Amino acid sequence: MLGALVLMLALFVINQMMYSTFSKKHKFFSKKLMNTLFLYHLFFFIVYYTYALFNNSDSRLYYSRPQYGAWGEYFGTSTTFIDFMSWPFINVLGFNYEMMMVLYAWFGYIGFLYAYLFFRENIPIKLKVFKLDFLILVLFLPNMHFWTASLGKGAPIFMGLMMFAYAIKEPKSRWFTLILASVLIYYIRPHVFLFVAAGTVLGYMTGKEKIAFWKKMLIYIGMIGSLIMVQDTILGMAGLDESENLVQGFEDFSEDRGGELAKSGSGVDMVDYPLPVKLFTFWFRPLFFDAPGMLGLIVSVENLIYLLLFIRILKKDFLKFLKKSPVTVKMSLTVFFLASLAMSFVMSNLGIIMRQKSMVMYFLFFVIYYYLAQKKYDRIVMLKKRKNKILKSRELGVS
Structure with missing residues (x-):
């Protein structure tokens, strides 16, 4: 454990830099x-x-697997890439299990650091919900930290997603962060890279900002070109690379995968659920009535917060806001919805759902925060106009 404590101090110093x-x-x-x-x-x-x-x-397996082969043997997508990332730390630097846990927990923290930058850079207005600062609330949600504080996929994929969200605003000056984030997302979860690329292209196509033509072309060529290059890998993750009917193939894969996950103790039979119920289950369950154990009860409190936040955008003016929203909002909503749609078809285990949705919930929080901040800003502008109008009328009355 001494090595883990020394590593914590070293990472603390790196943080300060x-x-x-x-x-x-x-x-x-x-x-x-x-x-x-x-x-x-x-x-x-x-x-x-x-x-x-x-x-x-799974963290025990993630620590033991890289010890039985050469580094190059582990280069690949999904679980294999985590082994590839871990190999030099375990076999060259001699990190023990506790040190690897600390390292990956730090990767998760870097995700929160970039989430903070992503939110604050795009939304300068401070906002309170439930009498708490909105950003502070979402940054300190326990479930998000629990699933990104260990050796495994959760921490680095969250780090990659938040780095991407931050970097895409200024791709020219943040190109290294953007490329690194894209590599992490693709090699850890290729299908999530598909959602991110689709969200980015849609955001740049429909965002309200006047974006330079070269910047749009850079994004289009980069994202679409990347998808073309890696399409076989993405389809192969679901066994669809040789399928003649992708829709039917995905439905078969979803039923098989959902059936496997539903066999566990915290499984829920979502195969026959209508789409809205599947999405509700993925976003907001477990709730108190179906919480699997003590951890599930704790998560239920957090899920209730998600639900109460989500209700705040169920307004008539949300679609009007969305139509005029910037690139970051449309990208975030697209990534969130596409990822939720895909995973709600294959996830039938509440324990896995709790872990998987930590990847994408911050994109929903960003949309909610931006919407509420925009409404607050509009109210401030309206009040200033009224105040100026009253002052002008008084000045005219005096003169």
Whole structure:
């Protein structure tokens, strides 16, 4: 455990250097908040590590597998790529299990760091919900930290998604972050890269901003070209690479996958659910009535928060807002909805649902936050106009 403590201190120092860089780029950046968030995330590393000591955890397999082959043998997509990432740390630097857990927990924290940058850079207006600062609330949601604080896919895929969301705003100056994020997303979860690419293209096609033609072309060529290059891998993940009917093939895959996952103790038979119920299940369950164990009860509280936040966009003016919304909002909503749609067809296990949705919920939070902030901004502008009108009428009356 001594090695893990030393690594924590080393990563804390690295964090301070990153904070200094971001503080120069963004005036809003708060080192105090990010240090607090880092300590909070480390607490969930301890919680998950304790949980793994007494329960079956995939993190043990992720640590043992890279020790039995050469580095090049592990290069590939999905689980294999996590082994590829871990190999030099385990076999060259000599990281033990605890140190690898700390390293991947730090990857998860970097995801929260970029989520903070993504939200604050695009939404400068502060907003309160449930008498709490909106951004603080979503940054400190426990379930998000629990599933991104261990050795496995959860931490690096979340890091990749949030890095991508931050970098896509300025692809020219943030090209390295954008490419690194794209590589991580594709090699860890190829199908999620499909959703991200589709969301990005749609966002740039329909966003309200006047974007330079070269920038649009760069995004279109980059995203569409990437999809063409990796289409076989993406289809192969679902066994559709040789299918003559992709729709029927996906339906068969969904039924088979859903049936397998439903066999576990926390399974729910979602195969015959209508689409709205499938989406509701993926987004907001477990709730208190179907929570699997103590962890499920804790997650139910968080799911209730998700539901209450989601209700806030079920307004008549939301579609009008969406039509005029910027690239980041349309991209976020597309990624969230496409990922939810695909995963709701294949996920039939509440435990896996709790883990998987942590990848994409921040895209929903961003849309909700932007919508509520826009409404607040519109109210402020309207009140200022009324105030100026009253002042002008008074001035005319005096004169």
